[in-house]
Amino acid sequence: MSTMFCFQCEQTAGGKGCTKAGVCGKSADVALQQDELTAALVELARAAQGKKSSPRVDELVLQGLFATVTNVNFDGARINEWIQKIRTEIIAFGGAAPFDAAALWQGDPDTVSLRSTLLLGLRGMAAYAWHAYTLGKTDDEVTAWFYKGLNAVGADHSAGEWLELLLEFGRVNLKCMALLDEANTSAYGHPTPAEVPTNVAPGPFIVISGHDLYDLKQLLEQTEGRGVNIYTHGEMLPAHAYPELRKYAHLKGNFGTAWQNQQKEFDGVPAAFLFTTNCLMPPKASYADRVFTTAVVGYPELQHIPDEDGRKDFSPVIEKALELGGWTETRHFTGINGGSRLLTGFARQTVLGAAGQVIDAVKAGAIKHFFLVGGCDGARPGRNYYTEFVQKAPQDTIILTLACGKYRFNDLDLGTIGGLPRLMDMGQCNDAYSAIQVALALADAFQCGVNDLPLTLVLSWYEQKAVCILLTLLALGVKNIYLGPTLPAFISSNVLNILVEQFGIKPISTPEADLQAILG
Template sequence: MMFCFQCEQTAGGKGCAKVGVCGKQPDVAGKQDELTCALVGLARAAQGKTPDKNTDALVMQGLFATLTNVNFDGSRIDELKSLVQTEKAKLGGVADLDSDTLWQGDPDIVSLRSTLLFGLRGMAAYAWHARALGKNDDEVTSWLYHGLRAIGEEHSVDEWLGLLMEFGQVNLKCMALLDEANTSSYGHPVPVKVPTTIEKGPFIVITGHDLHDLKQLLEQTEGKGINIYTNGEMLPAHGYPELKKYPHLKGNFGTAWHNQKKEFDGIPAPVIYTTNCLMPPLPTYSDRIFTTDAVGYPGIEHIPGDNGRKDFTPVINKALELGGWAEDKKLTGINGGSALMTGFARNTVLGVADKVIDAVKTGAIKHFFLVGGCDGARAGRNYYTEFVKKTPKDTVILTLACGKFRFNDLDIGEIGGLPRIMDMGQCNDAYSAIQVAIALAGAFNCGVNELPLTLVLSWYEQKAVSILLTLLSLGIKNIYLGPTLPAFISPNVLNVLVEKFDIKPISNPEADLEAILG
């Protein structure tokens, strides 16, 4: 028996109780709960002490491994739990949280506790990526321990809400840390058109979020006649100068994560997963799948790390063995478009802020929409495609994360030489969107909620939860959220969020646009 309600596609909109909709088996779900409770025990043992950097990394990796669609390998989860218990013993014997009580109790308390836990899981993933590039923030790391201890404590509803808002502010610092890590390592993203044609010959598809892994793969394949193609959340990598300088970083393969079984079936090339979202691979292509970092799946070859360095030789050899396609293969997005734009992060957008401000003042731009977040397979996500299609021509669409694959191949024109769709990057690049919003509010001498800006967000997993909490902690209101509301948000907690932040469930594109634009 299992229980899991952390993702948007959870069974019946209530919780997976037999097997995960994602493919997670009950034994693995149980092991992940045990790992979570062991991490609470480690956080308790660390209170009043100074854990070393290896312990910090273990906390990050342990939380990361419990995200949806990351690690399906029970033996790897057991290994992480064992390492956690060893570290806890070094710090002093303290009891773990009882896994039987993790999802039990007053529904509102369970809701608030779960929301904090899922946020912690998302932030831990961001902190892990920053750490890979040598960037750490003591406040962020300390809050992972603080938040884990809070999971095992009793709090009033008001105290839980206070913890969630405090977490949101710390997650903003974590996203800023990762932004600094990426831009100091690879430069600030610049706008670039990314082809979707796969050239003949050997190639590798790399998916996930970890730019450090991509950089190592590019270094190790240089001069070997192997082309590299991004997939999913790795698409924004093309905008970074220090990555795009590699001529064999050719373009983007496929669309969002939930299409991988169709898009990877029969592919004459290996795929390396650096993070979520991994779906249980079909037998027809499982022999060409590789995982690394926190990602794992039984029977799939894993590329280990040695102090951050990885040897991708098995992936490279598989690419040479499979050989790729004999002729160029033209792929398209879900709407038939054949080229994608990315690279409109904060540095680029703020670099043309004067044009944007003038366009608003002259009426050339009437409204901004941030349409972004996670994609998924549940029916109803075509809402976001239709929403973008129906936006007036005097509006701009900012986007980020893999939800953009619903519409990022559309050509909906330009305003003053700027494309109406601007891809700001990965989910963590919500930091860029926040900085742009703050800068625009400063330019117009108003609050962010007074800007002609509406957030229309889609969610699937726990990084989206952490970002939403950050937005709420900043006091941002009138967020449209879908395609469904989280199952872990109880009716009473939802009422509080609606009353305090005016969160709105999406309805249909026409009605929502009319409500927003009047």
């Protein structure tokens, strides 16, 4: 069998690529199976070219791409099932020219870099499209672009053509994030600010992790009146801001901190854990019996909750929580910095609702600068940069944040400016759409371009959803983004030079130096 190669996440071995086993915990065999799954998707896109697809095939494309995102699926048997289903659809379309999985990571370094960037972006967008799809929302242009993008991955292009594809993809991903925003807000209402407790009450409880709000809604419905409390974890924290989810009294609070701490924080906890998306880490034997997966998430020997015609039966999760019983007294927990106060729900409608207040504060000099400090979190050293950056940002600045990187600092109390919190959590990673809408509205209010605003993006990246968001920002012409904690291993030196020259991408240095460079 060929040697694995994977450099899609920020923590990849040696900053170059995993070749024996994934730093994420996936085996070499599973990594190779994921490559075979990707190759099958390329062949499916070739077979479907010029022909009418179907919802069944579209589902396979979304699931197959989503399953290969970091920390989603470690189950070789599940991956092989997808491969076989895709092969069946390829035959039904009349066949296609084969694509060698090994070719994904081979060739001219710049071509590999550009190809990989597009592929990883497609994987991230598939996650967003899947969440919208489960709520009945689709968009023909977004769906068609998965086939176009996969065809492009399997073809040769000049450097200029690759760049055009990447920017076109970024524009389509914005449309995909808007689709998911519409799906979530039409189903659950627009987010409003919420203070989320970090304590855990006595009695049975379930911790739900990931991003899928529809899974949470079904779990809340099925546990109502059962004496089982629900706590969010990781990127599910912003769920507390949605009125149609917050109305359930047994949605009690948030458990734990960043996703990479789960092996320590879940150990010995008398509760059931449900993973709806990434980021699942290989569970320790001491708590593996109480971890459940659903949707495209998978891990060998963990119990999986299937989808039955758009609905799921979470009875096994609920029964496990009742069996374990929870704690007998209230447990008190804090964030990474010792705080126990988490705020969320500052999405675009809330922030733009205070636009007049914000604009007046800027004109009066009370607010000098906005920082969007967001993105993915991880365990690699150097991520304390983001905590220090937020702590050292002047009192006349506002910090907007989103995605799981906020767990580095979201328990800090930074005070207020003009009645607004200095630290405002805008939501999940896909809620970058809200941040973009706020930036565009402020630019319109000040009659300037986005790049002329007193706004700087300071982003951390870990996995593929961060890639698609970055490409969207570049497609919108946003410049001078600070990116860290390390540059992607899949970006070659020549491609990096293009990003620096055309878009002003800046690797982070130190909080002090970067703040000085930004604020002068």
